[in-house]
Amino acid sequence: MNNYDIVIGLEIHVQLKTESKMFCSSSANYFGEKPNSRVCPTCLALPGALPVTNRQAMENAIKVGLALNCKINNFNRFDRKSYFYPDLPKGFQISQFDLPVAKDGFVMVGERKIRINRAHQEEDTGKLIHQEIVGDKVSLIDFNRSGVPLIEIVSEPDITSAEEAKNYAKKIHQLMRYIGVADVDMEKAGMRFDANVSIKPKGEKELGTKVEIKNINSFTFLEKAVNFEVARQLRAIDSGEKIIQETRGWIESKGETVSQRTKETSPDYRYFPDPDLPPLNFDSEEIETIAKTLPELPDAKTSRFEQDYHLNPYEISVLVEDQNVANWFEETLNIYSKTQGISKTEKAKIVSNWVQGEVMRVLKELGISIWELKVEPASFTELLLMIDKNRVSKQAAKQVFSEMVRTGEMPEKIIKDLKLEQVSDVLELGTTIEEVLADNQKAVSDYKAGKDSSFDFLFGQVMRRAKGANPTALREVLKEKLK
Amino acid sequence: MTIKELHSKLKTKQISSSELTKEALEKIEKGNSKVAAFLSITPEVALEQAKHADALIASEKEVCWLTGIPFGLKDVIVTEGITTTAASKILEDFTPPYSATVYENLKSVKGVLVGKLNCDEFAMGASTENSAYVKTKNPWDLERVPGGSSGGSAAAVSAGLVPYALGTDTGGSIRQPSSFCSVVGLKPTYGRVSRYGLIPLGNSLDQAGPITNSVEDSAVVLNIIAGFDPKDSTSVKKDLPDYSKNLSKGIKELKFGIPKEYLAEGVDPKVKEVFLRASKKIEDLGGKIVETSLPRSEQAIPVYYIIMSSEVSTNLARYDGIRFGKSRDFFGPETKRRIMLGTYALSSGYYDAYYLKAAKVRQLIFEDFQNAFEKVDFIIGPTSPILPFKFGERVDNPLQMYLADLFTVPQNLAGVPAISVPGGFSEGLPVGLQITANHFEEEKLLQAAYAFEQATDFHKQKPEGF
Missing domain, CATH: 1.10.10.410 (Arc Repressor Mutant, subunit A)
Incomplete structure (x- = not known):
């Protein structure tokens, strides 16, 4: 294995969060809805119906491009990508070919820079449901998902291990949540991965034959699938076989990838500009306006936290992972810092310890996000001050915090009710x-x-x-x- | 009768819309057996809509010229609850759950839909012989084709079965049958009329437009169907003049360019002769006839067939046998030919040589028109290089059929508006005069057509037996 380089590129599909679909006014919030209840002539591809571009989705796509440090194309064009599949009602998908919304970007995964080739906007397909109805095996099509906006983020083959592939995917996931353009709910197929995997002799310039693993829907499966694929390719090479260019699928139940189609049978997509959709222009001023709506992104936040709070990298990564947690931390610290006493750095450490410990513990226990937590930074700061003034012991404070989480009451009331106040008189x-x-x-x-x-x-x-x-x-x- | 005449009868209550509609339905029943213009007749819908029109007229509110007037729609125009086939077997059982914007527009002014009109399958053809259902006949000579693809629409208006009809025009499909049937056919500027609900032929070329008995009627119908539609991204937000208001402005001092390429070989001398007489008439009216040039005219047909077929090959991919109930075997031969042609032109390795090159030449054709319009107000020529031909005469030779579009295709490639008006006859067969103007100059275009029409009586001549 040490004699080989592993080369991985990822294509990540992210469903964008919009009110309506990419090219029609049908609701894009289809999850759990009755099949074929979120449809119209356009997303059903009825004869004569026409697409109209959802500008909100395009703005979201531009945000994605900016968050990935990409160049944004002012001139956006949509193309028809022809292929046959029963869940694709038009017989072609509206996508972007040579003029994607964003190109030439990068993200940092740890210390490594993973380059982004492009991010382009397209539409999702319907969903096939295979079942048995009164003894007959039938395939049903639900078009609720048809036309939901998708962005595809294509990396350069810069990823060198299954673990890094997973971390890269998580980084993209985190960025999507930060900029708020997508729910990226893995359970609702809000994010899907295709991994291109190849190996080559160490140091060799030319890339090996790539194998594409399609439609992976979890970080764990991604890591497993890539690991399996690398091992499979190494075994093949060791036994003198040639790797063939093919598409494979990850079968979780078997824990392996299986061949789906080879290069010879891969489709010619016959891309050409969609004549129903005139190109969309975003001038630099509009792009600038959109850029201003972006929040502070994880990398910037991390370096600021290092500078301002002198916390260790692990602590920072826990705080920055979810920007709502980071915000809660900072809001608490801001209120807390206005009080007398120990230095800001020490206070940061105290708040951080609480977040890493008790706060994360209850979030996990209750399975909620921090914005659902009943404890506001202001009331939490009151609790911290009580500890500082020896009004409650550290041990009792944990109990007070649990009560705050449960009832949303102020700490003052809780220590009275539960008689948790320390007597120092x-x-x-x-x-x-x-x-x-x-x-x-x-x-x-x-x-x-x-x-x-x-x-x-x-x-x-x-x-x-x-x-x-x-x-x-x-x-x-x-x-x-x-x- | 023209829309104008019918409108004044309705307004003065000499007749009700319901009576008019019943009359029209009777006429259709009789006449259609001769010309086979209709694919379906919709008496229930028509009588119901006529009732609404009568109520509106009775309310003494301001009514539109089209209120209560029967009309027909080419069967590529989608109509909610009414079978829409595009003259294809593939869509034999297709009842749309929605309506095209142009139909909605006509419904909103209480127009009365009496039926759906025959055409070439998916509007692919120049004779309506490619319809999967019936052969529509030319009312001027039942042995001859009515032109196409909107042959049913032109024949129905020409035979007096409906006062007006809508057609669609991708490479001449409104103008050429209008020429063959001696009626007025207008292809508006690309983007002027919504394409929402038109079963497409070539999306970058299609426009719906009126087929009428007079230029004034054409203006009146355009008034109702034109305008921006948020459901069609290619429709244009632009002021809408009242096209019927200044029709008699005249053509004095306006320049009419005849492209030298138009009278070259390939034009039937009989057509040429009628056309030259028509151009003389324009001169008599004070218009200036000058020579102009559209140097890339020769490339228009191949460019058109590559671009249109490329679009076709993807548009028709949805008829995969899964959702519309009919397998691809139900496509007619011309349809299959264009799917093959377009698929080939877009295939990897051929795209640059075909589609991309065609798109580039299309830009040059566009520039040809812009250059010409710097010096002239209008471009004129015969609408069709040939007279209405007999059934079967050209079906075996697709290229010959394609050449019937020689003078009408460039306008679609450039997106400019053009109109065909009755321009005279040769041995009893109609010859249309085509006038082309620059983008969004429909008002000026209609004024010129009106001037010519008012100075001639070709539009007053009707085929015998109707």
């Missing part, structure tokens, strides 16, 4: 201690005679009576009284 403690000492004179004299364990006994007795006492404060006062 010396006078109040003094009375309790005196009572305890009076009741346990034997232990007092033992301690004074040098039996250290009697202190622990007395400490325990006071703790029991003074519920919620701050242990540090108690220890000091008790020592004082026993002198």
